[in-house]
Amino acid sequence: MNTIQLNILLAEDDQDDRDFFDKALKEIPIPTHLTTVNDGEQLMNYLYENSEHLPDIIFLDLNMPRKNGFECLSEIKLSKKLNQLPVIIFSTSFEQEVVNQLYQNGAQYFIRKPSEFSQFKKIIQQSLALIAQENISQPTRENFVITVQNSLII
Amino acid sequence: MNDKEKTKEEWAAELIIANKELETFLYSVSHDLRTPLRQISMYVDLLTNRFYDSLPDKARHYLDNIADSSRRMSTLIDDLLQFSCTGLQEMRQTNLDMNIIVQEVLAPIKQDNRERNIEWRIWAEAEPDKGATFYFLLSKNDSASFNVGFQNAIDY
Numbered sequence: 001m002n003t004i005q006l007n008i009l010l011a012e013d014d015q016d017d018r019d020f021f022d023k024a025l026k027e028i029p030i031p032t033h034l035t036t037v038n039d040g041e042q043l044m045n046y047l048y049e050n051s052e053h054l055p056d057i058i059f060l061d062l063n064m065p066r067k068n069g070f071e072c073l074s075e076i077k078l079s080k081k082l083n084q085l086p087v088i089i090f091s092t093s094f095e096q097e098v099v100n101q102l103y104q105n106g107a108q109y110f111i112r113k114p115s116e117f118s119q120f121k122k123i124i125q126q127s128l129a130l131i132a133q134e135n136i137s138q139p140t141r142e143n144f145v146i147t148v149q150n151s152l153i154i
Numbered sequence: 155m156n157d158k159e160k161t162k163e164e165w166a167a168e169l170i171i172a173n174k175e176l177e178t179f180l181y182s183v184s185h186d187l188r189t190p191l192r193q194i195s196m197y198v199d200l201l202t203n204r205f206y207d208s209l210p211d212k213a214r215h216y217l218d219n220i221a222d223s224s225r226r227m228s229t230l231i232d233d234l235l236q237f238s239c240t241g242l243q244e245m246r247q248t249n250l251d252m253n254i255i256v257q258e259v260l261a262p263i264k265q266d267n268r269e270r271n272i273e274w275r276i277w278a279e280a281e282p283d284k285g286a287t288f289y290f291l292l293s294k295n296d297s298a299s300f301n302v303g304f305q306n307a308i309d310y
Binding site for chain 2: 014016017020063092093113114115116117118120
């Protein structure tokens with residue numbers, strides 16, 4: 001985490017969402033390097049193959065083909081080599097039960113994908129700042145879901 | 155247990171499964187609908203924030219309309235999603251003042267239709283304290299289903 005550039009790994013099956021993410025990262029004032037994978041299977045293969053050079057943060061979509069975000073999160077948290085990786089869930093829908101389960105399974109933060117690009121950018125920047133502050137300890141349940149509204153706190 | 159009771163139980167079990175399937179279907183439909191819609195909104199936001207000034211008036215007008223329609227669609231999907239979750243919640247009995255609910259739901263509709271000449275008549279069929287008991291599923295979005303009903307009523 002002390003590197004000058006944050007290495008981010010995005011697991012997202014939707015091309016448009018990958019493009020938005022890439023565009024947002026380029027516009028925020030934090031130096032980052034983005035690697036993308038298109039589904040859960042690719043994500044896990046990437047992590048096992050690059051276990052000596054792991055990313056600083058993973059942004060994980062939930063609904064993905066082959067292996068979904070839920071399965072990936074469990075696998076990451078059960079692996080001794082990978083369980084320290086902060087995983088931010090990046091999802092279209094928001095369901096309280098699902099969010100609770102993700103928190104229990106060890107996700108770092110939950111973000112509901114916003115419908116406006118400006119908010120999309122803000123929330124990514126906000127989550128990167130939080131990760132930098134909190135390092136890898138899981139926040140309290142009340143602070144698990146990041147929303148644009150409380151962006152002023154940062 | 156006689157045959158008649160058995161059939162009834164089986165029927166109830168099948169109905170529960172069918173309802174569950176419908177909820178799952180509604181949930182996945184509304185989730186899948188939300189993704190492309192959110193992306194439309196994102197592109198509209200990008201276009202608006204970056205190119206609005208350089209667009210001709212007509213193009214701006216079209217863009218505003220796309221944004222409005224996207225927002226409306228989004229509300230409809232939220233309502234659908236909310237509705238699909240209602241079966242998962244427990245029922246509880248309570249007293250509600252229908253006048254308050256009606257006023258709350260009407261306020262934004264009146265605002266949206268202020269240019270139309272609509273006469274609103276609201277009256278109570280039942281006396282307070284003696285009125286009919288209504289059963290509602292209380293959830294975060296209490297007004298959603300009422301809202302859709304009222305909206306359709308004035309649209310058609």
